[in-house]
Amino acid sequence: MSYYQTLNISETANQEEIKQAYRKLAKEFHPDKNPDKDTKQRFQNIQEAYQTLGDEAKRREYDQKQGGEMDWESLFQQWNGGASNWANDFNVHYGNQQNSSSRKGQDQRVTVQLDIHHIYNGFKTTLNTRIDQVPVEIPKGAKEGMTLRIRGRGAWNPWNREAPRGDLLVQVTILPNVNWIIQGDDVWMEVSLKWYDMILGTKAEIETPTGKLAFTVPAGSNPGKVLRLAGKGLPIMGTNQSGAILIKLLTSFAGLNNDQIELINRIKQLEN
Numbered sequence: 001m002s003y004y005q006t007l008n009i010s011e012t013a014n015q016e017e018i019k020q021a022y023r024k025l026a027k028e029f030h031p032d033k034n035p036d037k038d039t040k041q042r043f044q045n046i047q048e049a050y051q052t053l054g055d056e057a058k059r060r061e062y063d064q065k066q067g068g069e070m071d072w073e074s075l076f077q078q079w080n081g082g083a084s085n086w087a088n089d090f091n092v093h094y095g096n097q098q099n100s101s102s103r104k105g106q107d108q109r110v111t112v113q114l115d116i117h118h119i120y121n122g123f124k125t126t127l128n129t130r131i132d133q134v135p136v137e138i139p140k141g142a143k144e145g146m147t148l149r150i151r152g153r154g155a156w157n158p159w160n161r162e163a164p165r166g167d168l169l170v171q172v173t174i175l176p177n178v179n180w181i182i183q184g185d186d187v188w189m190e191v192s193l194k195w196y197d198m199i200l201g202t203k204a205e206i207e208t209p210t211g212k213l214a215f216t217v218p219a220g221s222n223p224g225k226v227l228r229l230a231g232k233g234l235p236i237m238g239t240n241q242s243g244a245i246l247i248k249l250l251t252s253f254a255g256l257n258n259d260q261i262e263l264i265n266r267i268k269q270l271e272n
Helices: 015-028 037-053 056-066 072-079 086-095 097-102 116-121 195-200 258-271
Strands: 108-114 123-128 133-138 147-150 168-174 181-183 186-193 202-208 211-217 226-235 242-251
Touching: 015 037, 037 056, 037 108, 108 116, 108 123, 108 133, 116 226, 133 147, 133 168, 186 195, 186 202, 186 226, 195 202, 195 242, 202 242, 211 226, 211 242
Parallel strands: 108 168, 186 242
Antiparallel strands: 123 133, 147 168, 181 186, 202 211, 226 242
């Protein structure tokens, strides 16, 4: 099965369509929601497909291999230390050898996938590029699509190894989560309570990306009510502040026994 089939998209899909398809499938087949073995393997296949198709350079190389064509650009990059636009460099080299040999190498782009825990805590890793290993530190509060520039860790100039190297561009992608939904600097979640706790009020506890958190449900809360816990959301990058956790209250009246229904009828009669 091709990566396009894995994500249920066409081979002409753009990057936004690929991202939307990935998020939908990752949510549907996330191991936390479906713990069986087959679902776990499907989730891994979905991640593998997105890691390739979600990166334009990797997607282009994949498409060329699928089509049985020789990836001359990638081959040239390996021979010459990672220069990506070799045809242009070839023309510039012979047209103006002095200019092409003195300019810095081209930038390289890689994608790093984070989950919500990484956004709360920051993330350190080492990236294996075509040239070397590059330590990367992504700060707390990183956002989807954010790009970090690491100067001097990109490609060499193929015509002159003494010229400065290009930069490494690290683009951040946030993996979807079935329990927590990111919206800006806030985190949304849903909590299901007993109907009588909604009426009478109660103390409750939720599991957040940083651990358990207690909160109070006011008496007389209606289903759909949203509670805001300020300062408990995502860190705001470059500040000491954080967004909020927003809790949507849900309840269900299914499964009431006869005694409970009788009590409700008595309340109704008193109201009338």
